[in-house]
Amino acid sequence: MATPIEIHKFDTVVVGAGGAGMRAALEAGQRSHTAVLTKLYPTRSHTGAAQGGMCAALANVEEDNWEWHTFDTVKGGDYLVDQDAAEVMCKEAIDAVLDLEKMGLPFSRTPQGRIDQRRFGGHTRDHGKAAVRRSCYAADRTGHMILQTLYQQCTKHEIEFFNEFYVLDLVLAEGAVAGVVAYELATGTLHVFQAKAVVFATGGFGKMYKVSSNAHTLTGDGPGIIWRKGLPLEDMEFFQFHPTGIWKMGILLSEAARGEGGILRNKDGERFMERYAPTIKDLAPRDMVSRAIYTEIRQGRGCGPAGDHVYLDLTHLPPEQLDAKLPDITEFARTYLGIEPYDDPIPIQPTAHYAMGGIPTDLLGRVLASTDTVVPGLYAAGECACVSVHGANRLGTNSLLDINVFGKRSGIAAAEYAASAPMPELPPDPAAYVENMLTRLLDNAGGESVAAIRRDLQETMDVNAMVYRTEATLKQAEVDIATLKERYARAGVMDKGRRYNTDLLEAVELGFLLDLAQVLVIGARARNESRGGHFREDYPNRDDVNFLRHTMAYRMGGTEPASPTTEVRLDYKPVTMTRYEPTERKY
Amino acid sequence: MAGSDTPRQDDIPVDASATGDQPAGAADVPAVNSVSGDEGVGSAGPDRAVDPTAQDARTPAVTVRGTAAPSIRDVRLKIRRFLPEQDAEPHWETYTVPTEQGDRLLDAIHWVKWNIDGSLTFRRSCAHGVCGSDAMRVNGVNRLACKVLTKDLGDEVLLEPIKGLPVLKDLVVDMEPFFEAYRSVKPFLLPSPHEPTKERLQSAKDRERFDDTTKCILCAACTTSCPVYWSDDAYFGPAAIVNAHRFIFDSRDEGGEERLEILNTKEGVWRCRTTFNCTDACPRGIEVTKAIQEVKRALIFRRF
Numbered sequence: 063m064a065t066p067i068e069i070h071k072f073d074t075v076v077v078g079a080g081g082a083g084m085r086a087a088l089e090a091g092q093r094s095h096t097a098v099l100t101k102l103y104p105t106r107s108h109t110g111a112a113q114g115g116m117c118a119a120l121a122n123v124e125e126d127n128w129e130w131h132t133f134d135t136v137k138g139g140d141y142l143v144d145q146d147a148a149e150v151m152c153k154e155a156i157d158a159v160l161d162l163e164k165m166g167l168p169f170s171r172t173p174q175g176r177i178d179q180r181r182f183g184g185h186t187r188d189h190g191k192a193a194v195r196r197s198c199y200a201a202d203r204t205g206h207m208i209l210q211t212l213y214q215q216c217t218k219h220e221i222e223f224f225n226e227f228y229v230l231d232l233v234l235a236e237g238a239v240a241g242v243v244a245y246e247l248a249t250g251t252l253h254v255f256q257a258k259a260v261v262f263a264t265g266g267f268g269k270m271y272k273v274s275s276n277a278h279t280l281t282g283d284g285p286g287i288i289w290r291k292g293l294p295l296e297d298m299e300f301f302q303f304h305p306t307g308i309w310k311m312g313i314l315l316s317e318a319a320r321g322e323g324g325i326l327r328n329k330d331g332e333r334f335m336e337r338y339a340p341t342i343k344d345l346a347p348r349d350m351v352s353r354a355i356y357t358e359i360r361q362g363r364g365c366g367p368a369g370d371h372v373y374l375d376l377t378h379l380p381p382e383q384l385d386a387k388l389p390d391i392t393e394f395a396r397t398y399l400g401i402e403p404y405d406d407p408i409p410i411q412p413t414a415h416y417a418m419g420g421i422p423t424d425l426l427g428r429v430l431a432s433t434d435t436v437v438p439g440l441y442a443a444g445e446c447a448c449v450s451v452h453g454a455n456r457l458g459t460n461s462l463l464d465i466n467v468f469g470k471r472s473g474i475a476a477a478e479y480a481a482s483a484p485m486p487e488l489p490p491d492p493a494a495y496v497e498n499m500l501t502r503l504l505d506n507a508g509g510e511s512v513a514a515i516r517r518d519l520q521e522t523m524d525v526n527a528m529v530y531r532t533e534a535t536l537k538q539a540e541v542d543i544a545t546l547k548e549r550y551a552r553a554g555v556m557d558k559g560r561r562y563n564t565d566l567l568e569a570v571e572l573g574f575l576l577d578l579a580q581v582l583v584i585g586a587r588a589r590n591e592s593r594g595g596h597f598r599e600d601y602p603n604r605d606d607v608n609f610l611r612h613t614m615a616y617r618m619g620g621t622e623p624a625s626p627t628t629e630v631r632l633d634y635k636p637v638t639m640t641r642y643e644p645t646e647r648k649y
Numbered sequence: 650m651a652g653s654d655t656p657r658q659d660d661i662p663v664d665a666s667a668t669g670d671q672p673a674g675a676a677d678v679p680a681v682n683s684v685s686g687d688e689g690v691g692s693a694g695p696d697r698a699v700d701p702t703a704q705d706a707r708t709p710a711v712t713v714r715g716t717a718a719p720s721i722r723d724v725r726l727k728i729r730r731f732l733p734e735q736d737a738e739p740h741w742e743t744y745t746v747p748t749e750q751g752d753r754l755l756d757a758i759h760w761v762k763w764n765i766d767g768s769l770t771f772r773r774s775c776a777h778g779v780c781g782s783d784a785m786r787v788n789g790v791n792r793l794a795c796k797v798l799t800k801d802l803g804d805e806v807l808l809e810p811i812k813g814l815p816v817l818k819d820l821v822v823d824m825e826p827f828f829e830a831y832r833s834v835k836p837f838l839l840p841s842p843h844e845p846t847k848e849r850l851q852s853a854k855d856r857e858r859f860d861d862t863t864k865c866i867l868c869a870a871c872t873t874s875c876p877v878y879w880s881d882d883a884y885f886g887p888a889a890i891v892n893a894h895r896f897i898f899d900s901r902d903e904g905g906e907e908r909l910e911i912l913n914t915k916e917g918v919w920r921c922r923t924t925f926n927c928t929d930a931c932p933r934g935i936e937v938t939k940a941i942q943e944v945k946r947a948l949i950f951r952r953f
Contacts, residue, residue, distance in 0.1 A: 103824060105867050106772075106780040163848040166838030166901065168856060168863050175850035200863075206779060207863065214837035248817065277774040311751065313777045393934075394777060397796060398751065513763030556767030559734045562818040565767035 067252045067493050072097045073480035075242055075257040076473070077229045077284060080107030081205070081462065082444025083263035084212035084221075085469030086427075086476065090261065091221040093477035097255060098221060099244050101228040101279065101567075104213050108265055108277045109465065112205025113316035113391065115197030116162075116462040117185055118155035122176045123195045128152040130188060131196065133642060135460060138184040138347045139418075139453020140594035140604065141644035142297070142612065142637055147449045149640065150425055151460070151467050158466040159198050167211040169200050170387075180387075181321040184347040184457040190649065193345050197459045202316050202390045208462060227253065228567060230496045232260065232287050232440070233488060237431070239439030240486040243496045247567065250560025252493045258483045259439045259476035262288070262421060262429075263469065266445040268301075270575045270582070271414030271528070272520035275307055275314040279571075284446040286574030288421050289581065290621065293431060294614045296448040296635070297419035298578065299585035302456055302595045303529050305351035307413025308398055309371040315391045315410060317458040319374060320344040322387050326355070327373045327407060328363040334372075339649040346649045349455040349595045352412040352529050366409060373407035412529055418456055418595060419585075420448040422614065422635075427472025433614060433635045439479060439486075441472040450612065453637075454594020499623055503569045506554030512569045515549050518542070519572075519579060527583055532600045536587040543580050547626040550576055573623035584630040585613045606644050611636055724748050724757055724799050729809040730819055732768060739816070748799040754806070755783055755794040771820040778932055781868030784811050785820050791870040791930040811873035813882060827869045830885045834893040834911055839904030855900040862895040862940050864933040871927035871937050883916045887927040887937045890918055894940040897953050909948050918944050 074090040076083050079100035090096045100107075119126040131152040136143045159177065163169060169177040179195040187194040200207040216223070224244070231243040233254070241256040267282025268274040285295055305326070306315040320326070326344055328334045338354040339346035346354075355372050364370050376384060376392070381404045384392050392403045401408055421442040422430040429440040444465045451464055519542075526539035550573065557565035591605035592598050612635040620628030724746050731739040744765055746757045755776055762769045771794070772782040778796040785794055786809040788802070799806075814822040840849070865888065872878050872886035893912060897905045912918045918941055927937035947953040 102774055102780075102782070103828075103867075106774045106782050108775060108780070110866070111775050111777070111779050160848055164840070164844060166840070166896075166899070168859070168899070169848075171851055171853045171856050173853060175852045175855075177848050203779075203864070206866070210863075210865075217832055218835075218837040277780065278776060279774045311777075390779070397778070398753075398798070511763070512767075557770075559732065559768065561733055562770050562821050564770050565762070 067254060070097065070253060070255045071485065072255060072257045074259045074261065074476050075099060075255050076261045076263060077242060078107070078263035078265060078444070078446070079104035079223065080263060080265055080444065081109035081208050081212060081465035082469035083107075083261070084209075084216050085466055086261045086263055086441075086443055086473030087221050088212065088215055088219060089470055089473030090477040091216070091219055093474070094259075094480045096221065096477070097224055098216075099224045099227040099229050099242065099255065101226060101247070101283070103225050104216070104223060105209055107209060108280055109462070110206045110209040111275070111277065111314065112208070112462055113202040113314065114182060114318035114321065115180065115199035115204045115459045116155075116159060116208070116466070117182060117196045117457070117459040118159040118198055118463065119152065119196060120156060120159060120177060120179060120198065123172060123179050125187065126194055126196055128155065130186065130194070131155065133189050134185050135451065135457055136453070136642045137190070137647060138457040139451075139455055140647055141606070141610065141642070142300070142450065142453030142593060144450050144638040145640040145642060146638050147425055147451045151451045151463060154467045155463050158463060158470070162208065162211060162466065165211050165215050167200065167207050169198055180318065181345060182458045183317045183320065183345045183351070184649070185459070186342065190341070193342050197318070197321065199318065201386070202318050202388045205462060208466070228570075229264075229283065230287070230499070230570065231493075232291055233492045234291065234437070235486050235489050237437065238486060239437065240488055241492065243493045245496065245500070247562055247564070250563060252496060254488065254492050256485065256488055258480040258485060259441065261427070261472050261476050262440075262442040262446055263444045264446045266417045267575060267578050268414045268417070269571075270519060270523050270579045272524045273307060273310065273312040273411065274414040275304055275312050276414065281571035282446075282574045282578045283571065284442065285420050286577050288429070289577055289617055290623065292617055293429065293437065294422060294616050294633070295419065295581055296422035296615075297450060297454075297585070297613050298417070298581045298615060299589055299613060300418035300454050300595050301414065301582065302348055302416040302418060303352045303412040304348055304415035305355055305412050306374050306410040307415075308394065309366075309409035309411050311398060312413035313394055313398060314413065314415070315374060315394065315408065316388070317348070319376060319388055319391060322383060323379050325375045325378070326351070327375050328358045329365045329369065330363060332363075334358050334363070342649045347455055347457060348415075349597070350649065353597060355412055356529050371409045371411045374410045375407040376403045377405060377407060414528070416456055416461060417445055418448070418450070418452040418454065419613075420446045423447050423449055423468075423472070425449070425471070426475040427468055428475065433633070439483065441476045443468040443472040454596060499570070499573075500566065503553070503555055503566060504558055506552065510549045510553040512553050512555065512565075512572050515546050515553060516568075516572050516575070519546055519575060523579060527586060529597060531586055531596070531598050533587065533598075536583050539583045540580070540587065543576060543583060544626060547576055547580075547624045550624045551626060570623070576624040577628070580628065581615045581630055585615055585632065588632050589613065610644065721747055721749055723804070724802065725805045726757060726761060727805060727807050728761075728769065728819070730769070731816055733818055750800055752799045753795050754787065754792075754797040754799055754802065757799050758794055758808070770818045779866060781866035784868040784870040784873070784932075785809065786811060791874045793868060793870065793932045796932050811869060813873045813875075813879045814869070824869065826882060827872060827886070827888065828867075830872070830889040831867065831892055834885065834889050834908055835904055836892040836896065838896060838899065838902055839907070840901055841903050849901050851900055858900070859895050859898040861935050862891045862898075864935050865891050865895070866933060868932060870930040870932055874926040874930035876924060876926065877920050877922055881916070881920065884920045885912065885916060887921075887941060890921075890941050890944055891935060891937055894944055897944065897947060905947070905953055909944070912944060913948050918948065921945070
């Protein structure tokens, strides 16, 4: 395709400009010559859609400590959490919040002027005794404030951004990082960024599901690139379905709604969570609430003509409280459903929300090449990474915490590595793989439509690999994905131009989704137990004897994007335990 | 979208489906466009034939699954197209799109891209009004395409790129001049050098003082609705002033004087003619004109 190629040189390259990427860039940029490459303008990233808060045991409003937070995180993750990582996160949470306040984040305040805190799912006082006020928040726009604040600080520190540069490949030389290849959307030019250290912070891949809270752009680009390089992915079968998405649309209605006193009700008006989690009721962790909702629906207690949703009831809360604490989500109900939440309950259903799994890293954000080796110079943070602090089910607010703690850690570690490492040599023709991929999509006569394949992928994932799974449904999904990959090999794009070819962009994104969906489904099929967000109806119990271990998936064969010949090899990695022995998970 | 692959030809009365609340009649409208024609690989996809607002939220289910018909109507999108590699000048193209009751305008635009012309180009991401990617001119006023429902629009919808920034392709404009203005007002906290060990205290009242302007998502809907900005692109524009306001009125900030001086120039706040277009355009409900007036007042009285 004779694409023009430009070469750049940086010490550190950060891929992605959401919370994790910008937090990393703030550290790396003050220590090394740093570039941030992002396929979106920085403030468009999905961190901005996070609502409820960021937990830290500040104890501003009631007794709390980081050890309780650690316990809740481990228990919430159904004991698949690496406990050393959870300790680091919960201990550093306090400084992470104070850092943000010092950067100017406008937290909601207590009457004394301190950072206010509220309740959130699975966060408890003294190892499960009662719900605790731990979530630091700014109304129901905490993620928006974090994203804006970090961008403000990047502006202040003159961090160099390459906006609408879509990274499509990682360049390795002798097993170590040598740079990345990026496609400039505005011109169609390919750029090679030669770099000593690379931090992936590309976000999640919730667009493989149809009913999803995720942005259109969340297509697993980072994990997809890592996968094609033959590097492992960890715990991909653990995907979180948030209980309260707007019915059919999937738009997120924060757990803060229940933190502020909102109640889930079935068609009989019953507060059904009392039966599933007698102590903390509606504030049980998300996996349990999502299953409870589907159980209600399956047993005929769902609402609406099709009985396919339940209600989030805020009508008993004072309008002033809704206006002050939940202004955005109440507006979503008005805008998208025409419902006034002061007066009427909101129809909701579980929505695909968050990937617990992803690119395996250690506590410094270093990317693992196997269970016990790292890729020199390569780092990952945020939703694309798996440290693992979320285990089998992430607690609400711990994602905003994760991006701040591990974004910062990986940014520092990457810059420190870059300070001592020589500039790597680029291998010959470093952009060849990307050129071939783009040329193939542009030249394909077509016959298969990217939009149709994506829709069919989302359909099978919703039906077969969502909250409830069985061997049979997962097998069906696996067969469907194989068929879709064959169709993808024949997919073409209509737009053949160079400038802002978002048609081409969507085709590339679909390739990543197909690859990752295969890994998710095969990991889920092999895990014959139920743990956290992974629930197998044919194996309804947790099996610590055989499955208290992380899944490590490796690509076998098929190097092309979404290759039909790719097979998945599964290996396992032990869970790091420090002080908590697995016990039955009750709330 | 109904999930169909071709534009529907039938013309059905739009009656109540265009106005938004018609629970009773929903089941009487024949399902013209079968959703089961969708050849999904998963055989049992969720039924899309139910209208989210067609059921009284308090009433338990009485209808058997699948019997309620979708309220579908055609909308004609008249889009100002410009493909720089082919076109010397922009031109208009019209697409007929089948829509359902709850569809966002963005869904309708996606439908065109995914079913008719993949080269139709626009920015979007979150699809629920928080990322600020998809500001565009909808029937002559600036809106986020993901925050407008097609049922609230007429049968023909005019779509153009936001005005005052260079058009790069179709609905995509060059955002750099916009972000340059933003950066020039020092949009970051300039605190006193004495940092407390814990958080800075701020009363709820002081926090409330600048709450409105913290909501900005930098979508540019306000700036590109401003007639002054259209005629003079050196003017900072409403969004930059909103972001200056957010810090000037933050009790933790000490850079107020500095920012006010930046805005006290020929291209600063005094260019504002209070037409209120910006306030009307803001998808976050920020009282933009009021914020600009507060900055003007702060300049006059040097009190903030």
